Every structure is written in structure tokens, then in C-alpha cells.
Amino acid sequence: MDFFKRHFFVALSAVLGLIIIAYVGARGNLQLVFGVVVPYMAALIFVEGLVYRVIQWARSPVPFRIPTTGGQGRTLPWIKRDLGDKLDNPSDTPHLIGRMALEVFAFRSLFRNLRTELVKDPDNPEGARLIHWSYKWLWLGAIAFHYAFLVVILRHLRFFTEPTMGLVLMLDKVDGFLQFFTPAVYLSGVVLVAAVGYLLFRRITNPAVRYISLAADYFPLLLILSIGITGILLRYFFKTDIVAVKELAIGLATLHPKLPANLSSLFFVHLFLVCALFAYFPFSKLMHAPGVFMSPTRNMVCNNRWVMHVNPWNYPVKFHSYAEYEDKFRDAMIEAGIPVEKEQ
Amino acid sequence: MADYKNEFGFFAERPKVEKKLFDRNKVIAGLVIFIVMITIPLWQNLGKTVAAPAPSLDTPVIKQLAAKDKKCVMPTEWMRANHMQMLVDWRDNVVRTKEQLVTTSRGREFVAPDGKQYLASLTNTCMECHSNKVDFCDKCHNYVAAAPNCWGCHLEKGKKLAEAK
Numbered sequence: 044m045d046f047f048k049r050h051f052f053v054a055l056s057a058v059l060g061l062i063i064i065a066y067v068g069a070r071g072n073l074q075l076v077f078g079v080v081v082p083y084m085a086a087l088i089f090v091e092g093l094v095y096r097v098i099q100w101a102r103s104p105v106p107f108r109i110p111t112t113g114g115q116g117r118t119l120p121w122i123k124r125d126l127g128d129k130l131d132n133p134s135d136t137p138h139l140i141g142r143m144a145l146e147v148f149a150f151r152s153l154f155r156n157l158r159t160e161l162v163k164d165p166d167n168p169e170g171a172r173l174i175h176w177s178y179k180w181l182w183l184g185a186i187a188f189h190y191a192f193l194v195v196i197l198r199h200l201r202f203f204t205e206p207t208m209g210l211v212l213m214l215d216k217v218d219g220f221l222q223f224f225t226p227a228v229y230l231s232g233v234v235l236v237a238a239v240g241y242l243l244f245r246r247i248t249n250p251a252v253r254y255i256s257l258a259a260d261y262f263p264l265l266l267i268l269s270i271g272i273t274g275i276l277l278r279y280f281f282k283t284d285i286v287a288v289k290e291l292a293i294g295l296a297t298l299h300p301k302l303p304a305n306l307s308s309l310f311f312v313h314l315f316l317v318c319a320l321f322a323y324f325p326f327s328k329l330m331h332a333p334g335v336f337m338s339p340t341r342n343m344v345c346n347n348r349w350v351m352h353v354n355p356w357n358y359p360v361k362f363h364s365y366a367e368y369e370d371k372f373r374d375a376m377i378e379a380g381i382p383v384e385k386e387q
Numbered sequence: 388m389a390d391y392k393n394e395f396g397f398f399a400e401r402p403k404v405e406k407k408l409f410d411r412n413k414v415i416a417g418l419v420i421f422i423v424m425i426t427i428p429l430w431q432n433l434g435k436t437v438a439a440p441a442p443s444l445d446t447p448v449i450k451q452l453a454a455k456d457k458k459c460v461m462p463t464e465w466m467r468a469n470h471m472q473m474l475v476d477w478r479d480n481v482v483r484t485k486e487q488l489v490t491t492s493r494g495r496e497f498v499a500p501d502g503k504q505y506l507a508s509l510t511n512t513c514m515e516c517h518s519n520k521v522d523f524c525d526k527c528h529n530y531v532a533a534a535p536n537c538w539g540c541h542l543e544k545g546k547k548l549a550e551a552k
Binding site (some may be wrong): 102 | 536
């Protein structure tokens with residue numbers, strides 16, 4: 044088995060294993076475990092693990108500002124800086140907030156993703172030319188996926204709030220405004236699955252990306268893809284009693300869990316996959332979500348030129364000075380005829 | 388830890404990195420915001436117990452039915468999950484396929500599993516018995532925030548009559 048197959052099929056069989064576990068559990072008499080115990084456990088692991096890791100990160104000092112930037116830093120007054128420079132290389136907090144906002148809401152770093160390619164060029168004696176160009180498909184797939192997932196998660200609040208929040212009702216209308224199919228197709232669900240599908244496709248088909256992809260890269264994609272697919276199946280094709288779903292969800296949210304009968308096995312598969320995602324979150328690359336707020340190249344003002352930053356683990360270094368060196372080797376140096384500064 | 392010894396002995400103290408939370412206030416503020424955000428449903432529902440909706444079957448028509456006739460066109464469990472699909476199928480048969488041209492309205496026949504034949508019609512069949520939209524349909528629809536577009540065309544019978552009077 045080659046590298047790709049090993050990593051891809053481990054992730055794939057993990058997801059299939061989760062599906063089988065949930066299906067068998069729901070078919071067996073473990074509905075209470077999969078409906079109540081596992082969701083609470085997953086939520087606890089998610090919150091606790093995330094807080095723990097953020098605290099761990101925050102215990103590492105980041106003493107210096109790291110200006111990885113495409114913009115002109117603040118310098119002599121006659122050197123021009125436009126808004127782009129100020130946002131890329133912020134010298135004050137408002138622009139820093141601007142940079143973080145662009146990063147968090149618009150994935151600016153990804154937007155500037157460059158790709159290097161050989162293109163055919165008959166004018167060139169070698170017949171090809173190396174170009175660097177901004178490759179937007181990854182950014183598009185990523186941002187479509189993230190926003191679709193956000194909308195999907197917010198829409199699910201209708202199961203956890205009673206009366207349902209106004210925001211959720213509004214999202215529901217906007218998301219289903221095409222009024223196509225019954226129940227109305229939510230655009231976010233389609234976009235979610237399509238975007239995750241693209242991200243997975245890209246990972247598998249692009250040799251350079253496949254070469255650096257591990258099971259930990261395929262697993263979240265496959266997991267989210269199967270969450271999306273089971274969700275779509277539940278909503279449009281193999282319907283379960285949605286009132287029972289809400290009873291379960293609101294029971295969990297009011298801390299009075301109760302397990303309604305009449306929930307389908309597919310629903311338990313969907314729920315268990317979501318729980319797996321939440322429980323897996325703190326241990327995985329998905330921690331880039333809190334991580335983006337803590338990335339030192341993004342969240343610090345580039346003020347190295349005018350503010351002194353002291354390394355907190357600076358220690359007094361014991362120098363071995365030349366005088367000490369000469370003291371130690373004076374006799375040998377004189378014997379060898381090497382000039383010394385002090386004859387004694 | 389690296390070895391800080393060279394041929395002349397220790398050339399440096401071991402680095403002392405403070406064990407503390409750097410940017411403490413910002414980190415804790417961020418975490419608090421995060422936790423409050425993801426627990427909004429908990430705060431909203433704090434101390435509440437939300438009862439499951441109990442759609443009412445208490446309508447004049449249902450009351451008059453004999454005990455053996457008090458059943459829906461399909462089993463209740465099935466209807467809970469799939470009634471919307473059935474209604475849409477009915478609509479598509481009547482409105483969107485050729486069947487509407489057949490005067491005997493074959494497209495409007497619905498044969499229940501027990502062999503009984505019904506007119507496939509929301510207003511005339513379903514709402515004949517379930518004339519209490521507010522206490523029947525809306526109960527669950529509001530509970531799960533479903534906004535079916537049935538009522539864009541179909542009027543509530545009782546309401547219409549009441550208005551006419």
C-alpha cells in the first residue's frame with residue numbers, strides 16, 4: 044500500500060467505522076447512549092479541550108513581532124503607504140484589527156495564495172515559462188465551505204431554542220429562497236457538500252497536495268462530507284420525525300434530556316458523526332479556528348522599529364573574555380611564541 | 388533541554404521562562420466570548436422545560452367519527468415524518484401533470500393501504516377532519532420552525548366561513 048492509500052483509507056475506514064458504530068448502536072438498545080450520553084460527552088470534550096489548548100498556547104511567550112508582510116512598513120514620512128500597506132503591515136491597533144478581520148472573515152492569507160506553474164510559451168527558447176499566479180480556487184472552496192457550514196450550524200439552532208430565534212427564522216427564509224423541491228432546498232447544504240467535495244477532490248487529485256496529505260487531513264473532510272450527506276438524506280429523502288428530533292435537542296439544551304421514540308437510525312448516524320467531529324476538534328487541525336486568533340504573524344502590530352521588545356527568557360550569558368583566555372593559557376602561549384597582552 | 392556546558396564549564400544559566408499566561412486578559416476575554424456564544428441555547432433555555440407539542444384532534448368532524456374510522460389516511464407514525472411529501476405528491480399529480488385534464492380526476496384518487504379511497508385534497512380531505520389549523524398544523528410547525536407554503540394558496544375552511552358570516 045502506498046503512502047496515499049494508507050492515509051486515505053485509514054481516514055475513510057474511520058468514518059465508515061463511526062457510521063457503523065452509530066447504526067449498530069441505534070439498532071441495538073443503545074439509543075440513550077447515542078442520543079444523550081455521547082452528545083454531552085462530545086460537548087464537554089470540545090469545550091474543555093479547546094480551552095485547554097488555547098491556554099497552553101497562551102503560555103508560550105511570543106516576544107517579537109513577526110512582520111511577514113507584503114506591505115510597506117511604517118518608516119520615513121515621505122515613503123508612501125496606501126491602505127493595503129497599512130492593513131498588511133499594521134503600525135497601529137485599528138489597522139491590526141482590520142488585518143485580523145480580513146483574515147477571519149475573508150481568509151486573506153489564502154486569497155494571496157500563489158501557485159507556481161510552468162506554462163507553454165512558444166516565444167521562449169525552452170518552450171515553457173515559469174509563472175507565479177494567484178490561485179483562487181482553494182480560497183473560493185474554503186470560504187464557500189466555511190460560510191456554508193456556519194449557516195448550517197446556525198440553522199440547527201432551531202432545534203435548540205424554543206421559541207426559535209428570529210435570526211434562525213430569517214436564515215431559514217434566505218437559505219431556502221429558491222423554494223425548489225419539498226422541503227425547500229437549503230442552498231447552504233448544497234454549497235457545503237459541493238465545497239467539501241471540491242476540497243477533498245483537490246487533495247486527492249493534485250499530486251503535490253496529495254504528497255503532503257495525511258490521514259489527519261482526509262479524516263475531517265470525509266467526516267464533514269458524511270455529516271453533510273447524512274443531513275441532506277435526513278431532510279429530503281429518508282425523513283425522520285422532526286418533532287422527535289427537536290424534543291431530543293431541546294431536552295439536551297434545557298438539561299432535561301429525554302429520549303423520544305420514533306427516531307430513525309439515520310438520525311443517530313448523523314448525530315454521532317457530529318459528536319465525533321466535536322470531540323475530535325480539539326485534537327486536530329481544526330484547531331486552526333481558535334488558532335487564527337493566536338497566530339503571531341497576524342495578531343501583532345509590526346512595531347519592531349520603534350518599540351523595544353524584550354525576550355522574557357533572556358538570561359545573563361557568562362562570557363569567556365579574552366583576558367580570561369589569556370590568563371588560562373599564558374604560559375603555553377609564551378612558550379609557543381604567541382604574543383600576549385600581559386606578560387604576568 | 389540543551390546542554391549549556393562547554394569546555395569551560397557552564398557558560399549560561401538555564402533559561403527561565405516564566406510559567407504564566409501571556410496576554411492574559413485578551414486570551415481570557417476571547418475564551419469567555421467563545422463559551423458564551425456556544426452556550427447561547429443553554430442560557431436561552433435556562434430553567435425551562437419545553438413540553439413537546441400536542442396537536443389537538445378535538446374537532447367536530449373527528450368527534451363524530453366512529454371509533455374504527457378514527458384513523459388517518461396513512462399510519463400516524465408515517466404521517467409525522469412524511470405528510471409533507473404526500474401533500475406535495477398530491478399537488479404535483481393534480482396541478483402539474485396531465486391528470487388534471489382527466490375529468491374523472493384520476494389524479495385525485497388516493498388509495499390508502501387499507502384499500503379505502505380518498506380524494507387527494509388538503510382542503511377537502513385533510514382539513515375536513517383537521518379543521519383546527521392553529522391547534523393541529525401550526526402546533527408542530529411552529530415548534531420546529533417549519534414554514535410550509537401550503538397556506539399561500541389553501542385557505543382555512545373554518546376561517547373563511549367565519550369571515551363570510
